[in-house]
Amino acid sequence: MTESLTLFDQIWNEHAVVRKDNAALLWIDRHLLHEGTAAAFERLSRAGDRLRRPDLTFATADRTVPSAPGTDSPETVILRGNARRHGFDFMDGHDNRRGIVHVAAPEQGLILPGLTVACADSHTATCGAFGCLGLAIGTTQAAHVLATQTLWQQKPKQMRITLRDALGPAVSAKDLILTIIALIGSAGAAGHAVEFSGPAVAAMSMEGRMTLCNMATEAGAATALIAPDDTTFAWLRARPRGPQGRRWLRAVADWRGLATGADARFDSEIGLDAGSVQPCVTWGTSPDTAVPVTGRVPDPAAEPDAAAAGRIAGQLAAMDLVANQAVAGIRIDRVFIGSCTNGRIEDLRAAAAILHDRSAVIPGLVVAGSKLVRQQAEREGLDRIFTAAGLVWGEPGCSACIGLNGDVVPPGERCAATTSRNFVGRQGPGARTHLMSPAMAAAAAITGAIADVRSVMR
Amino acid sequence: MMPVSFIAGTAVVLDDAGLDTGQILPPRFRAQPRGALFQDRRTADPGFPLRPAGNPPILLAGPDFGCGAAQEEAVLALLGGGIRCVITIGFGGIFCDMAAQWGLLTVVLVPDTFASLRKDALTGAEIAVDLERERIGCGGLSYRFRMDRFRWRTLLAGMDEREPTRDSAIADAIDRWEGADARRRPWATPT
Numbered sequence: 001m002t003e004s005l006t007l008f009d010q011i012w013n014e015h016a017v018v019r020k021d022n023a024a025l026l027w028i029d030r031h032l033l034h035e036g037t038a039a040a041f042e043r044l045s046r047a048g049d050r051l052r053r054p055d056l057t058f059a060t061a062d063r064t065v066p067s068a069p070g071t072d073s074p075e076t077v078i079l080r081g082n083a084r085r086h087g088f089d090f091m092d093g094h095d096n097r098r099g100i101v102h103v104a105a106p107e108q109g110l111i112l113p114g115l116t117v118a119c120a121d122s123h124t125a126t127c128g129a130f131g132c133l134g135l136a137i138g139t140t141q142a143a144h145v146l147a148t149q150t151l152w153q154q155k156p157k158q159m160r161i162t163l164r165d166a167l168g169p170a171v172s173a174k175d176l177i178l179t180i181i182a183l184i185g186s187a188g189a190a191g192h193a194v195e196f197s198g199p200a201v202a203a204m205s206m207e208g209r210m211t212l213c214n215m216a217t218e219a220g221a222a223t224a225l226i227a228p229d230d231t232t233f234a235w236l237r238a239r240p241r242g243p244q245g246r247r248w249l250r251a252v253a254d255w256r257g258l259a260t261g262a263d264a265r266f267d268s269e270i271g272l273d274a275g276s277v278q279p280c281v282t283w284g285t286s287p288d289t290a291v292p293v294t295g296r297v298p299d300p301a302a303e304p305d306a307a308a309a310g311r312i313a314g315q316l317a318a319m320d321l322v323a324n325q326a327v328a329g330i331r332i333d334r335v336f337i338g339s340c341t342n343g344r345i346e347d348l349r350a351a352a353a354i355l356h357d358r359s360a361v362i363p364g365l366v367v368a369g370s371k372l373v374r375q376q377a378e379r380e381g382l383d384r385i386f387t388a389a390g391l392v393w394g395e396p397g398c399s400a401c402i403g404l405n406g407d408v409v410p411p412g413e414r415c416a417a418t419t420s421r422n423f424v425g426r427q428g429p430g431a432r433t434h435l436m437s438p439a440m441a442a443a444a445a446i447t448g449a450i451a452d453v454r455s456v457m458r
Numbered sequence: 459m460m461p462v463s464f465i466a467g468t469a470v471v472l473d474d475a476g477l478d479t480g481q482i483l484p485p486r487f488r489a490q491p492r493g494a495l496f497q498d499r500r501t502a503d504p505g506f507p508l509r510p511a512g513n514p515p516i517l518l519a520g521p522d523f524g525c526g527a528a529q530e531e532a533v534l535a536l537l538g539g540g541i542r543c544v545i546t547i548g549f550g551g552i553f554c555d556m557a558a559q560w561g562l563l564t565v566v567l568v569p570d571t572f573a574s575l576r577k578d579a580l581t582g583a584e585i586a587v588d589l590e591r592e593r594i595g596c597g598g599l600s601y602r603f604r605m606d607r608f609r610w611r612t613l614l615a616g617m618d619e620r621e622p623t624r625d626s627a628i629a630d631a632i633d634r635w636e637g638a639d640a641r642r643r644p645w646a647t648p649t
Contacts, residue, residue, distance in 0.1 A: 017635045021607035122528040138530040138556035152619045243645035251645035423478040429498045
C-alpha cells in the first residue's frame with residue numbers, strides 16, 4: 001500500500017488527527033514563532049486558552065532586528081515577555097542561536113524528516129528540504145496551533161518537479177528555482193504541494209535544497225518537499241535539539257522509509273534539464289520574470305495576449321526599463337546579500353569567491369541568516385573579504401529583504417538582491433529589486449551593473 | 459466573528475496581477491492597518507481606484523491577489539476599507555486562509571465568468587453574493603461558484619477555526635493522537 005503513496009501523503013496521513021469535510025486537523029510537531037506573532041498570543045488569552053506544548057514551540061527574532069547593533073524592537077520585547085509567561089524557548093538577541101527562523105530552526109536540529117512544521121511566515125516551505133511538511137499560516141491560525149498543537153488544513157493537490165541532469169558551473173539552486181518559477185508562473189504551483197526530485201536534487205547540498213523549497217512559495221506552492229537521503233542525515237547528525245544516541249538510530253531507520261512510491265500518482269508532473277539552466281535575474285515586479293543574464297527584457301508588442309502585454313508594459317514602467325533591453329548592463333545602485341533564501345554559509349562563500357581581492361563600485365550590505373552562519377563566515381575570513389570590498393557586514397536577520405528593521409532601498413534605486421521577492425515596494429517605497437543568486441549579486445557589486453558571473457569568475 | 463451569508467453592492471475593479479499583501483498594506487503600517495489600505499499605491503497614483511475607507515463592499519481583483527508575505531493585517535486593512543468580499547480567478551499564498559478567520563469572503567471564479575462579471579461591474583452594476591447558495595447575481599444573470607465545505611460551514615456560522623476544535627470528540631482525538639505518538643516516534647520530541 002505504501003508503494004502508491006507520495007512522500008507528502010505519508011506525512012499527511014500520519015498527522016491527520018481528524019478529518020472533517022475536505023479538511024484535516026493535522027498534528028503540528030514544531031511551531032516556529034517570530035516577533036511578528038504578538039497578535040496570536042493576544043488571541044490565545046482572549047479565547048481563554050493556554051499554550052498546549054511549550055516544548056514544541058520555538059521562537060526567534062529576525063525581521064525587526066537592526067543590522068547594526070542597536071536596541072530591541074517593541075515586537076522583540078513583547079515576544080520576550082510571551083516566552084517568559086508561556087515558558088517556550090526564545091532564541092533572543094543575545095542568544096548565539098538567533099537567526100532568521102528558516103535558517104536558525106534547522107541549525108538546531110529542530111527540523112527533521114517526516115515532521116509537520118507550522119510558522120506564521122510564508123516561506124515555511126523552506127524546511128521541506130528535510131523531507132518534512134512546512135505549513136505557512138496566518139496569526140489567527142498560529143493562535144490555534146498555540147492552543148491545540150494542531151491546524152486545520154485543506155489537502156492540496158500534488159505536483160512533482162523532476163530535475164534531470166546537473167547544474168552547470170556558477171549556476172546555483174537560486175538560478176534553478178528562478179528558472180522554474182519563470183517556466184510555470186507565479187501561480188504555476190498554486191494549490192499544490194510540490195515534491196522536487198531527480199539527479200540535480202540528489203546532488204544538491206542541504207543549503208541548495210533549502211533555497212529550492214524556499215522559493216517554491218513564489219510559484220504559488222502550498223508547500224514543497226524533498227525526500228530525505230544520506231545528505232540530509234549527514235547534515236542533521238549531532239545537531240543540538242535533534243535526536244541523539246539510540247533515538248538517532250531509530251530516527252534514521254524511520255526516515256529511510258520516507259519516499260514517494262514508484263507507482264504513486266501526482267496531479268501534475270513537470271520535468272526540467274538542470275544543465276540547461278543559466279545564471280539569471282528577474283527584470284520585473286513579479287518573481288516569475290527571471291530571464292538568463294544573457295537575455296533581454298520582453299517586448300509587450302511581441303505578446304499576442306492583450307492582458308499579458310499590459311502586464312509586461314506595466315512592469316517595464318515600474319522598473320524603469322525599455323522593451324528588448326539587454327539584461328546584462330542594467331545599472332545597479334546597491335546590493336543586498338542575505339535572507340532566508342540565500343543567507344546560508346554556502347551562499348556567503350559563493351559571493352565571497354567573486355568578491356575576493358576586488359572592490360565593490362556600489363554600496364552593499366551582506367547579512368548572514370543566523371549568528372552561527374555569521375560566526376562560520378568569520379572563521380573562514382569571509383567577513384574580511386566583504387568589508388575589504390567595501391560592503392557592510394550586518395547583524396543577522398531579514399534586513400533589507402522586507403526592510404522592517406529600517407534597511408530599505410531608497411526610492412528610485414535599483415537593488416541586486418539575493419532575496420525571494422521583487423514586488424512593487426517590497427524593499428521600500430519606490431525601490432526596484434532584481435532577484436539573483438549570491439554570486440550574481442557579487443558580480444553586480446564589482447561592476448555596478450547586472451553582469452554574467454561567468455565573465456568575472458577566476 | 460459575524461456570520462457571512464449575503465453581500466450586495468457595487469464593486470471596485472483592480473486589474474493588477476499579483477498584488478501582494480505588502481502592497482495591500484505596506485508592512486510598516488501593520489500596527490495600524492485600518493486606514494493604510496494600499497497606502498503606497500495611492501500615494502504613487504492619485505487615480506488609484508481604492509480609498510483608505512468607504513469603498514464598495516466587493517473587490518474584483520486581478521490574479522494572484524494576496525500573494526507574498528503571511529501578513530494577516532492586510533485582511534484587516536481591506537475590511538477597514540469597507541471591502542467584505544474579494545472575487546478573482548485565483549488567490550495567492552494563504553490569503554484565503556487568513557481572510558476566512560475575519561469573515562472576509564474570498565470567491566474564485568473561472569476566467570470567462572470573471573470577465574463577464576467584471577464587464578458588468580465596470581458599468582456600476584449591483585452585485586449580490588449569496589454564500590449559502592454559492593451564487594453571484596448581477597444584471598439578471600446568475601453565476602455559480604464553489605467553496606470548500608469546511609470553509610463554507612465556518613463562514614456561514616461565523617466561526618474562526620478554533621470553534622470546531624473545541625468539540626469534545628475532537629479534543630479527545632487530539633489527546634489520543636498525542637499519547638500514542640510518544641511511543642510511535644520517540645525521536646520526534648526535541649532533545
